[in-house]
Amino acid sequence: MKKLAISLMGMIFIVGCGGSGDKSKTITEQIQERDVISILYNYPADLCGELQNALVANGFKDPLVASFSTSVSCASLGREIGDSCGESYEGFNTLDSCVGSWNNR
Helix, strand or coil: CHHHHHHHHHHHHHHCCCCCCCCCCCHHHHHHHCCEEEEEECCCHHHHHHHHHHHHHCCCEEEEEEEEECCCCCHHHCCCCCCCEEEEECCCCCCEEEEEEEECC
16 A cells, blocks of 8 residues: 555656546546546556545545556557656556546646
């Protein structure tokens, strides 16, 4: 959990501080609509729920977290690194990535 908090805080400083789910849109579309996207590579899918809980506990607006393969990137989500999107490589031995997103407003 400490590593999660450090990673999350690092991503907040990189991309800046940043809903309800829309059943008519894919999870990818919903993430793309958020103001900020944070990608944690090599991050176990079963720990994504902890990231969701951390975002909620820290008052992030409309947080949405999902597990993806490591092929996900800021570019594949329609963003450039630094354009409210950040990427971080974690030390877990997994091919999963956890993508967190939230709104600033």
